[in-house]
Amino acid sequence: MVRALAAGRLLLVLIALFPSTSLAQTPAAVLPQDVRSTAATLQKEALAGTKAYDIVRSLTVEVGPRPAGSKAYDAAVEWGLRTLKSLGFSNVHAEKATVPHWVRGAESGEILAPYRQPVHLAALGGSIGTPEEGIEAEVVEVPSLDAVDKLDPAQVQGKIVFYDVHMERQKDGSGYGRAVPVRGAGASRAAKLGAVAVLIRSIGTDNNRTPHTGGMRYQEGVRQIPAAALSNPDADLLAAEIASGKPVTFRLKLGARALPEVETASVVGEIPGREKPEEIVLLGAHLDSWDLGTGAIDDGAGVAIMVEAARRIGQLPQKPRRTIRVVLYANEEFGLSGARAYVEAHKDELARHVMAGESDFGSGRVWRIASRVDPAKLPVVADLAKLLGVEQGKNDAGGGADLGPLAPAHVPVIALAQDGTYYFDYHHTANDTLDKINPKDLDQNVAAWAAVAYTVADMPGDLGRAPEGEGRE
Amino acid sequence: MVRALAAGRLLLVLIALFPSTSLAQTPAAVLPQDVRSTAATLQKEALAGTKAYDIVRSLTVEVGPRPAGSKAYDAAVEWGLRTLKSLGFSNVHAEKATVPHWVRGAESGEILAPYRQPVHLAALGGSIGTPEEGIEAEVVEVPSLDAVDKLDPAQVQGKIVFYDVHMERQKDGSGYGRAVPVRGAGASRAAKLGAVAVLIRSIGTDNNRTPHTGGMRYQEGVRQIPAAALSNPDADLLAAEIASGKPVTFRLKLGARALPEVETASVVGEIPGREKPEEIVLLGAHLDSWDLGTGAIDDGAGVAIMVEAARRIGQLPQKPRRTIRVVLYANEEFGLSGARAYVEAHKDELARHVMAGESDFGSGRVWRIASRVDPAKLPVVADLAKLLGVEQGKNDAGGGADLGPLAPAHVPVIALAQDGTYYFDYHHTANDTLDKINPKDLDQNVAAWAAVAYTVADMPGDLGRAPEGEGRE
Numbered sequence: 001m002v003r004a005l006a007a008g009r010l011l012l013v014l015i016a017l018f019p020s021t022s023l024a025q026t027p028a029a030v031l032p033q034d035v036r037s038t039a040a041t042l043q044k045e046a047l048a049g050t051k052a053y054d055i056v057r058s059l060t061v062e063v064g065p066r067p068a069g070s071k072a073y074d075a076a077v078e079w080g081l082r083t084l085k086s087l088g089f090s091n092v093h094a095e096k097a098t099v100p101h102w103v104r105g106a107e108s109g110e111i112l113a114p115y116r117q118p119v120h121l122a123a124l125g126g127s128i129g130t131p132e133e134g135i136e137a138e139v140v141e142v143p144s145l146d147a148v149d150k151l152d153p154a155q156v157q158g159k160i161v162f163y164d165v166h167m168e169r170q171k172d173g174s175g176y177g178r179a180v181p182v183r184g185a186g187a188s189r190a191a192k193l194g195a196v197a198v199l200i201r202s203i204g205t206d207n208n209r210t211p212h213t214g215g216m217r218y219q220e221g222v223r224q225i226p227a228a229a230l231s232n233p234d235a236d237l238l239a240a241e242i243a244s245g246k247p248v249t250f251r252l253k254l255g256a257r258a259l260p261e262v263e264t265a266s267v268v269g270e271i272p273g274r275e276k277p278e279e280i281v282l283l284g285a286h287l288d289s290w291d292l293g294t295g296a297i298d299d300g301a302g303v304a305i306m307v308e309a310a311r312r313i314g315q316l317p318q319k320p321r322r323t324i325r326v327v328l329y330a331n332e333e334f335g336l337s338g339a340r341a342y343v344e345a346h347k348d349e350l351a352r353h354v355m356a357g358e359s360d361f362g363s364g365r366v367w368r369i370a371s372r373v374d375p376a377k378l379p380v381v382a383d384l385a386k387l388l389g390v391e392q393g394k395n396d397a398g399g400g401a402d403l404g405p406l407a408p409a410h411v412p413v414i415a416l417a418q419d420g421t422y423y424f425d426y427h428h429t430a431n432d433t434l435d436k437i438n439p440k441d442l443d444q445n446v447a448a449w450a451a452v453a454y455t456v457a458d459m460p461g462d463l464g465r466a467p468e469g470e471g472r473e
Numbered sequence: 474m475v476r477a478l479a480a481g482r483l484l485l486v487l488i489a490l491f492p493s494t495s496l497a498q499t500p501a502a503v504l505p506q507d508v509r510s511t512a513a514t515l516q517k518e519a520l521a522g523t524k525a526y527d528i529v530r531s532l533t534v535e536v537g538p539r540p541a542g543s544k545a546y547d548a549a550v551e552w553g554l555r556t557l558k559s560l561g562f563s564n565v566h567a568e569k570a571t572v573p574h575w576v577r578g579a580e581s582g583e584i585l586a587p588y589r590q591p592v593h594l595a596a597l598g599g600s601i602g603t604p605e606e607g608i609e610a611e612v613v614e615v616p617s618l619d620a621v622d623k624l625d626p627a628q629v630q631g632k633i634v635f636y637d638v639h640m641e642r643q644k645d646g647s648g649y650g651r652a653v654p655v656r657g658a659g660a661s662r663a664a665k666l667g668a669v670a671v672l673i674r675s676i677g678t679d680n681n682r683t684p685h686t687g688g689m690r691y692q693e694g695v696r697q698i699p700a701a702a703l704s705n706p707d708a709d710l711l712a713a714e715i716a717s718g719k720p721v722t723f724r725l726k727l728g729a730r731a732l733p734e735v736e737t738a739s740v741v742g743e744i745p746g747r748e749k750p751e752e753i754v755l756l757g758a759h760l761d762s763w764d765l766g767t768g769a770i771d772d773g774a775g776v777a778i779m780v781e782a783a784r785r786i787g788q789l790p791q792k793p794r795r796t797i798r799v800v801l802y803a804n805e806e807f808g809l810s811g812a813r814a815y816v817e818a819h820k821d822e823l824a825r826h827v828m829a830g831e832s833d834f835g836s837g838r839v840w841r842i843a844s845r846v847d848p849a850k851l852p853v854v855a856d857l858a859k860l861l862g863v864e865q866g867k868n869d870a871g872g873g874a875d876l877g878p879l880a881p882a883h884v885p886v887i888a889l890a891q892d893g894t895y896y897f898d899y900h901h902t903a904n905d906t907l908d909k910i911n912p913k914d915l916d917q918n919v920a921a922w923a924a925v926a927y928t929v930a931d932m933p934g935d936l937g938r939a940p941e942g943e944g945r946e
Contacts (some may be wrong), residue, residue, distance in 0.1 A: 061713045064590040091737035117537040117767070120903065208681050209766075209903040237767070240534045242905075293682075294590070294710070295622040430593065433706035434713075 029386075030115050030379045035458050039387055039451040042312060046447035047393040050312070053439040055083065055304035060294040060434045068331035069262040076287050080267030080303075080328050089269030089326065095197045097330040097341040101262045104291055105255020109199075109228065111238060112136065113168045114246035119234035121199070122211035122292060122429075123256040124183060125334055127219070127227045134141045134253035135160070135197050135226065143243050145182045146236055148189050150277065157194035160250050161186070162201075162230075163240055169205040173361065173420035180214070187227040188219035195253050198227040201235035206425035209233050213290055214334050215334055226254045257371075266330045266338035269307075271314040273322040273457060280325050281457045282411070283310055283449065284339075284358040284402050286332030293432030297423065301437055302359035303328055309449035313457070319455035322354060329402045332360065339402035343409070350409035355463055357414045358400025359445065362427075363437045364419030366390055366448040370397035372413040372471045373412025375466020381414070384455060387450050393417060398471040407470040412463035414456070502797050502859075503852045507742035508931050512860055512924040515785060519920035523785070526912040528556065528777035533767040533907045540764040541804035542574025542735040549760050553740030553776075553801050560784045562742030562799070570803040570814040574735045575599055577764055578728020582672075582701065584711060585609065592707035594672070595684035595765060595902075596729040597656060598807055599691070601702045607726035608633070608699065614715050618655045621662050625694035630667035633723050633793040634659070635674075636701075637712055640677040646834065647892035652676050653687070661692035669699040670725050674708035679898035682706050686763055687901045688807055692721035699727045739803045742780075744787040746795040746930060748928040753798050753822065753930045754930045755884070756783055756922065757812075757831040757875050759805030766905030770896065774910055774918075775800055782922035786930070793930035795827060802875045805833065812875035816882070823882035828936055830887045831873025832918065835900075836910045837892030839863055839898020839921040843870035845886040845944045854887070857928060861921050866890060871944040885936035887929070889921050 168175035201210035285302030289295025330338030370393030385392040397415035537649035641648035758775030762768025803811030843866030870888035
């Protein structure tokens with residue numbers, strides 16, 4: 001008692017001395033003690049070890065690569081239904097989504113002159129193929145997307161444009177946003193000037209001979225030309241041959257083609273709420289992957305994190321007031337088909353979605369919580385930040401690509417930023433495999449999401465409605 | 474003067490107090506001051522920056538992959554002759570060597586059951602191919618080379634044996650020696666028991682989807698079966714499918730085949746000695762590479778280090794007494810053809826080879842000097858260790874695979890151990906590319922070899938003759 005009084009006096013003295021410190025400004029906790037305490041227990045227990053690694057191992061070993069439209073993706077849907085049922089989820093079901101079906105086919109590339117060397121490349125998702133004999137043309141190099149517009153069409157006509165844009169390594173992955181426009185828009189921008197094909201340096205931070213694929217889009221009314229990414233060492237090689245000053249010629253062969261759209265599905269399962277089951281806390285991840293790797297970090301990790309976080313909440317002696325709904329989206333990578341179908345199918349209940357979160361950035365540790373909630377509710381986010389022991393970010397979070405279509409309904413978003421320092425070494429490559437996941441980091445993600453989802457599902461109030469806009473990625 | 478006296482007295486006191494310390498035992502330097510001083514200058518100047526990176530860039534960009542017997546290897550010989558001449562070497566010439574000509578062809582692998590997944594693999598060098606339709610068989614896993622012998626032939630008959638041997642990461646690369654026997658001998662050991670093919674986990678320390686090739690050998694009188702290495706993530710995947718307890722089947726397609734032997738050459742150039750040009754300090758590296766990468770660390774780095782070390786000695790105002798001879802060996806990887814041809818062609822002058830050294834372990838920094846010299850001459854090695862600022866190793870160094878054939882002639886060996894912590898992440902893979910080389914580390918190697926080669930070429934005495942035996946790698 002004496003010690004407590006002394007500590008109280010000390011606190012007053014400190015506040016008097018440092019009126020502008022965070023100590024003085026910290027608002028009182030807004031979450032009730034019982035909610036905080038259960039959330040903290042969920043967190044602590046998850047940090048001691050979870051099933052998440054087993055879940056992502058099962059998905060990567062038993063299904064593996066599962067691009068939109070493929071038979072393997074259908075196997076992933078079966079896996080999702082089977083897994084959620086066996087883990088005790090309620091209302092497990094598939095929700096229809098129509099997805100594009102693009103296939104890679106055989107592909108190869110070779111620098112023909114001045115120094116003949118084979119290279120490692122991968123067609124960008126959505127690219128058309130080349131004629132069977134390939135395309136042979138001289139290469140013209142540009143350092144950026146905008147630089148291509150400044151070229152004289154005479155320099156580009158009949159040539160292959162090589163975009164040599166380097167992506168920077170950043171913890172928050174922000175180098176991706178700066179580098180990636182060349183992947184989506186590079187082909188049409190070059191085609192306008194008469195180019196016959198496009199090569200890009202991989203949008204990735206590694207120096208492995210594993211090229212990074214990813215979606216691209218053709219601009220309407222512009223001639224479609226094939227587009228592929230060179231691995232970074234191969235981009236270095238092509239740049240070095242160009243630096244020799246001699247004309248560089250290249251042969252590109254892509255077997256890529258689009259097949260008819262496919263009817264497939266997202267997978268949904270729930271932990272029903274005990275008092276307000278009609279109010280939904282949505283935990284999302286995407287079930288599809290690119291075709292090159294086994295989709296461990298993109299997005300097997302997210303699937304495992306969200307399924308395991310919800311499962312652990314479902315194991316509590318008392319379920320939270322609201323429903324936790326896990327949505328494993330179809331085709332995030334290639335047009336958000338599952339996310340759009342979800343919004344259409346659930347439009348009548350979107351107003352009762354009290355929160356949405358997505359895990360789609362690998363398995364790096366959570367280091368920040370951001371949000372897009374009613375600004376009046378930010379003290380709840382501050383409480384969650386303290387609970388998780390992480391920084392509080394801005395209130396403009398997008399939260400994940402699959403959450404974009406929820407934005408017009410003003411569904412509040414919680415985003416847990418993960419350490420993405422190494423994510424783009426492996427993202428969209430053959431190297432996206434199980435060994436890239438650290439099970440302890442995965443558990444830390446489960447702990448954070450379980451604590452957040454439980455809190456928002458059980459707390460007396462809610463997060464209001466999100467402000468206008470989609471927020472930032 | 475007073476200070477010097479005081480220091481001298483302190484030294485005497487220290488020697489009296491610690492009679493067994495290295496301080497007391499350090500022998501007086503045996504190398505003349507002028508030799509030491511020139512060697513130190515060579516070293517210091519090389520550390521400030523050399524042409525070595527330009528040399529390995531030129532080899533990897535202008536020639537690239539150059540396996541024994543290929544047209545690209547012939548281009549490498551032309552490159553070597555051109556480069557040595559342009560760098561001012563004397564007596565630049567090709568020396569005939571007859572080499573095997575193994576080609577990879579198209580290759581692929583797929584786990585068919587229980588969970589169908591494509592894998593990344595590479596035929597081992599020297600493997601036969603499969604029939605065009607491939608080999609489909611059940612997989613049996615063994616944890617080591619010796620474990621296969623303990624299997625009942627009934628368990629192996631008609632199956633594919635998968636050797637799941639993990640290589641450990643070590644600075645000195647010693648994990649390689651422990652893991653690699655399975656690559657050379659695994660196929661025949663399994664074939665004896667009736668296996669139809671062999672898969673090994675890559676002999677490498679990475680987790681990239683870039684399988685590690687390397688030489689294998691068939692035992693005489695044993696049926697030849699195809700052999701390939703899975704990348705480490707793919708070995709994990711196969712092991713995980715096997716761990717499911719369900720029967721695992723695999724389809725292996727290898728287009729590998731042996732073509733007729735090819736007449737080609739090693740490349741030699743010299744910095745002639747000023748007093749005893751008939752006495753030779755041999756600096757070796759190998760000009761061939763595996764076919765998957767551009768041969769940057771194996772052994773473009775060694776070529777660049779040795780060529781540049783010798784070139785810098787050649788630029789001195791006064792050449793050393795003895796001749797520095799750079800030998801860029803043909804076909805180290807696939808049977809030491811160039812090294813054997815060299816010994817045959819030069820047998821009459823091997824007694825006048827006063828030293829041989831090889832650089833064939835990438836571009837990691839030199840951290841130890843080892844030797845195989847007349848034990849009476851070890852003080853010279855101790856002096857060199859001090860000059861380089863590195864540890865002194867044992868007197869049982871092999872010095873490099875290409876130096877093995879020199880051993881019966883008792884040619885003294887100096888070996889500079891390089892930091893191999895990351896070497897086996899890339900060794901014998903498509904990932905062996907220029908970006909894996911740090912130019913400053915390469916310069917440090919040049920500095921060390923220039924100092925060593927100059928010293929041995931210019932010092933009054935020599936290193937005697939090497940003891941019996943080939944030493945250790």
